[in-house]
Amino acid sequence: NAGVMQNPRHLVRRRGQEARLRCSPMKGHSHVYWYRQLPEEGLKFMVYLQKENIIDESGMPKERFSAEFPKEGPSILRIQQVVRGDSAAYFCASSPGPGGSSYNEQFFGPGTRLTVL
Amino acid sequence: SQKIEQNSEALNIQEGKTATLTCNYTNYSPAYLQWYRQDPGRGPVFLLLIRENEKEKRKERLKVTFDTTLKQSLFHITASQPADSATYLCALEGGSGGYQKVTFGTGTKLQVIP
Numbered sequence: 292n293a294g295v296m297q298n299p300r301h302l303v304r305r306r307g308q309e310a311r312l313r314c315s316p317m318k319g320h321s322h323v324y325w326y327r328q329l330p331e332e333g334l335k336f337m338v339y340l341q342k343e344n345i346i347d348e349s350g351m352p353k354e355r356f357s358a359e360f361p362k363e364g365p366s367i368l369r370i371q372q373v374v375r376g377d378s379a380a381y382f383c384a385s386s387p388g389p390g391g392s393s394y395n396e397q398f399f400g401p402g403t404r405l406t407v408l
Numbered sequence: 409s410q411k412i413e414q415n416s417e418a419l420n421i422q423e424g425k426t427a428t429l430t431c432n433y434t435n436y437s438p439a440y441l442q443w444y445r446q447d448p449g450r451g452p453v454f455l456l457l458i459r460e461n462e463k464e465k466r467k468e469r470l471k472v473t474f475d476t477t478l479k480q481s482l483f484h485i486t487a488s489q490p491a492d493s494a495t496y497l498c499a500l501e502g503g504s505g506g507y508q509k510v511t512f513g514t515g516t517k518l519q520v521i522p
Contacts, residue, residue, distance in 0.1 A: 295451075324510070326512075332514060333497065333512050333513055333514035333515055334452070334497070334512040336509070336510070336511065336512075339509070347509065382451050382452075384451075384452075396442065396454050396457060397452075397454065397510060398454065399444075399451030399452050399453065400451050401450060401451050402449075402450070402451050
């Protein structure tokens, strides 16, 4: 059973370009979470999605950032017009959703390291 | 505002000893508390979950306690090994409206010295 997949693992962009980060959850998981992590800092929640719905985007900057989780295909975190401050590791996690005894145990992907030049 | 505090100082211990990591929280009533391990350059890996009505949970060499009065969790690794060296993250899960949001602490770096 493949774990959470993220690609690309490393992404380099120049200021002003767009960054697209992809996340394929574990098989059978319908809940996806995106986090940002800066060096020596903790995971900062960005957005929580279920299939075709954004449940909580309270951690996402209001401008330039968007996320989706379509009915088919991976979840996408999109950053438009990137700036140097967007450089970070972006982690995706998935969970099976309500119903299990520990339904919000989160399974993390390996992360995408975004570098903005 | 809600706050989760983990010791930002790295913890160095001798191999074979018990490592104890602390997670304190304020302005929070979590339903669950989770512990994760994160190695450099990798995503966190779930270790243990403890519910608000549980005092203690064990898994192999790991033990977690949860004191909702003190608003504190302790994470113990007994008979520590160099392979246990990593950053350990505490995460609180709780919320309303049918959504149990998970919030992570900043983590404590553990170094087990051979």
